[in-house]
Amino acid sequence: MATLSEKVLTKAEQNSKTAQNGRAEVEKTGTDGTAGTPGTTDATEPVRPAAPSTPVLSVRDVRISDRAAGQEIVHGVTFTLTPGKAVGIVGESGSGKTLTCRATLGILPAHFEVTGGSIEIDGQDISGLSSARWTALRGATISAVFQDPASYLNPSIRVGAQIAEVLKVKKGLKRREAHRQAIELLHAVRLRDPELVYSQYTYELSGGMLQRVLIAAAIAAGPRILIADEATTALDVTVQAEILDLLADLRERTGLALVLVSHDLAVVAQLCDEVLVMRQGEVVEQGPTHEVLHNPRHEYTRLLIAEHEQYGLDKFLGADAVEPVRTDALNVVEAVEEDA
Amino acid sequence: MSTDRSAPQPAQPVLDVTDLEVHYGVRRRRRQALDRVSLSIAPGETVGIIGETGSGKSTLARAVLGLVRASAGSIVIDGEEVGSYGHRQWRALRRRGVIQYVFQDPLRSLDPDVPVEASLAEPLLIQGVSRQEAATRVRAFLERVRLSADLLDRLPGELSGGQRQRVAVARALVTEPRLVILDEPVSALDSANRVQILQILKELRADGVALVFISHDLGSVAGVADRIAVLYQGELVEVGATADVINQPQHPYTRLLVRSAPTLHSAAADRAERESLRALLHA
Numbered sequence: 001m002a003t004l005s006e007k008v009l010t011k012a013e014q015n016s017k018t019a020q021n022g023r024a025e026v027e028k029t030g031t032d033g034t035a036g037t038p039g040t041t042d043a044t045e046p047v048r049p050a051a052p053s054t055p056v057l058s059v060r061d062v063r064i065s066d067r068a069a070g071q072e073i074v075h076g077v078t079f080t081l082t083p084g085k086a087v088g089i090v091g092e093s094g095s096g097k098t099l100t101c102r103a104t105l106g107i108l109p110a111h112f113e114v115t116g117g118s119i120e121i122d123g124q125d126i127s128g129l130s131s132a133r134w135t136a137l138r139g140a141t142i143s144a145v146f147q148d149p150a151s152y153l154n155p156s157i158r159v160g161a162q163i164a165e166v167l168k169v170k171k172g173l174k175r176r177e178a179h180r181q182a183i184e185l186l187h188a189v190r191l192r193d194p195e196l197v198y199s200q201y202t203y204e205l206s207g208g209m210l211q212r213v214l215i216a217a218a219i220a221a222g223p224r225i226l227i228a229d230e231a232t233t234a235l236d237v238t239v240q241a242e243i244l245d246l247l248a249d250l251r252e253r254t255g256l257a258l259v260l261v262s263h264d265l266a267v268v269a270q271l272c273d274e275v276l277v278m279r280q281g282e283v284v285e286q287g288p289t290h291e292v293l294h295n296p297r298h299e300y301t302r303l304l305i306a307e308h309e310q311y312g313l314d315k316f317l318g319a320d321a322v323e324p325v326r327t328d329a330l331n332v333v334e335a336v337e338e339d340a
Numbered sequence: 341m342s343t344d345r346s347a348p349q350p351a352q353p354v355l356d357v358t359d360l361e362v363h364y365g366v367r368r369r370r371r372q373a374l375d376r377v378s379l380s381i382a383p384g385e386t387v388g389i390i391g392e393t394g395s396g397k398s399t400l401a402r403a404v405l406g407l408v409r410a411s412a413g414s415i416v417i418d419g420e421e422v423g424s425y426g427h428r429q430w431r432a433l434r435r436r437g438v439i440q441y442v443f444q445d446p447l448r449s450l451d452p453d454v455p456v457e458a459s460l461a462e463p464l465l466i467q468g469v470s471r472q473e474a475a476t477r478v479r480a481f482l483e484r485v486r487l488s489a490d491l492l493d494r495l496p497g498e499l500s501g502g503q504r505q506r507v508a509v510a511r512a513l514v515t516e517p518r519l520v521i522l523d524e525p526v527s528a529l530d531s532a533n534r535v536q537i538l539q540i541l542k543e544l545r546a547d548g549v550a551l552v553f554i555s556h557d558l559g560s561v562a563g564v565a566d567r568i569a570v571l572y573q574g575e576l577v578e579v580g581a582t583a584d585v586i587n588q589p590q591h592p593y594t595r596l597l598v599r600s601a602p603t604l605h606s607a608a609a610d611r612a613e614r615e616s617l618r619a620l621l622h623a
Contacts, residue, residue, distance in 0.1 A: 238596055239392075241602075245614060263530055269602075308602075313562050315562060
């Protein structure tokens with residue numbers, strides 16, 4: 001798969017016209033991409049609060065099929081994302097959560113296609129979008145980070161230069177200004193020594209630091225939507241919490257809307273307003289996080305909760321927030337396993 | 341700083357590590373990986389060793405395995421001081437099957453060309469168990485890890501990730517060890533498989549098998565461990581009963597671990613606390 005940064009780096013002539021000399025602190029991002037074509041967005045437009053009711057992303061009954069196998073893999077996913085909102089998708093590998101994200105980004109693998117429903121990013125239906133329009137949209141309006149940060153960065157180029165490249169291509173910045181803003185971004189993702197990190201190579205950085213670099217690159221052009229697909233899965237729990245806190249922080253400060261994908265219900269529950277539980281291409285449960293945690297209706301959701309109640313820290317922490325799930329919920333393990 | 345709040349253990353420990361030090365590298369590149377680590381595991385006890393990448397948790401496992409040499413301290417396995425063991429003695433000890441291991445990635449610990457049955461029988465045949473007896477025991481242990489006998493002639497590549505890890509657990513158990521060391525055994529598995537492996541491990545405790553559960557995630561071992569030992573930068577900073585460590589963590593790093601583990605409970609208040617703990621630890 002072509003990496004996000006590569007995509008971002010590919011020609012985006014329209015965008016380079018939006019040269020912006022002003023400061024591009026992260027605080028201001030999320031308000032510069034207004035409805036319409038990002039390529040024609042006037043960067044000097046005054047900051048205006050986005051109407052919270054206007055969705056930045058609507059996914060309506062999206063179905064995805066594998067043309068080679070002649071099979072529908074994802075059977076209808078629906079959710080809406082308004083600025084500052086966070087939606088979580090929980091499911092195991094093969095549940096269709098990643099395919100859903102990839103469809104949203106227009107990067108479905110070969111012979112997979114959206115065969116039903118619609119996806120609108122910032123009011124634009126993405127079906128039949130030209131590759132030039134996609135390039136304009138990615139990075140500037142919708143962005144993403146994935147599980148293995150190192151594989152999205154070039155090992156032979158300093159990481160800072162890779163972020164600066166995004167700024168040069170997407171925002172048309174000159175070298176010096178791109179360098180300055182890249183350092184600001186590294187600072188914004190709370191890397192302790194931004195100047196040092198700027199000049200380092202991927203092998204010199206830990207997984208958590210690399211994921212921060214990737215997040216910095218992903219938010220460089222001020223997107224309104226960030227998709228984090230298992231972005232913390234390979235990290236130590238303490239580092240995972242740091243990254244999740246960072247995402248929560250970006251969301252609060254900039255109104256960034258999040259799609260958080262994880263196999264762990266607890267990860268999603270911490271950050272998201274709404275949760276979708278997927279299994280075998282189907283959304284088996286969907287609703288406000290609180291509701292899903294307290295009144296899980298599907299046996300699979302109950303299993304996900306029971307895992308934490310029986311084997312996780314929740315077993316020891318005060319049971320004030322969540323009703324304990326009966327032990328027999330664990331019996332569904334066998335059932336779930338068998339028809340998986 | 342070490343806070344041991346666990347009750348005294350009466351029986352002779354299956355593993356007794358005292359003031360263990362391990363160094364990597366030589367001369368100026370010499371780095372200390374473990375600093376005076378002491379830990380005792382009682383028969384049938386389950387202990388979780390928690391630490392981040394680079395904390396020395398895998399080094400501890402490797403030292404107990406005889407894969408890295410300790411520069412100081414002692415390791416006593418089932419009453420035998422193994423610190424001065426040579427290659428041969430280690431091999432003899434391992435062949436006895438008293439201590440066994442399960443690693444994170446079963447694909448890398450199972451020979452891809454060996455079917456499940458042969459893979460499980462091998463440690464028994466090495467011990468001199470008859471083929472017939474080995475076959476019976478292999479089937480019994482396969483059942484204990486809830487795998488069907490139909491899988492016996494499959495290759496590891498023909499199994500799902502969860503099935504493979506259960507085969508690895510079964511192989512660790514066939515020699516009826518007194519101690520099993522598990523290094524991130526469920527980290528790569530999905531929920532259903534994780535719960536299943538944890539259930540199997542819980543049952544083992546009833547048989548008096550001691551388990552050492554190594555993980556970066558306190559949450560993944562909390563449900564099965566009697567005690568938790570926290571390793572931070574090569575030092576054992578806290579040891580105690582699981583509920584105590586979670587409810588009254590003493591060391592700032594343990595507190596950060598507890599506050600960082602994903603839980604279903606609202607974590608809004610934890611964010612500020614995490615922030616201050618990080619600042620404290622990095623100061």
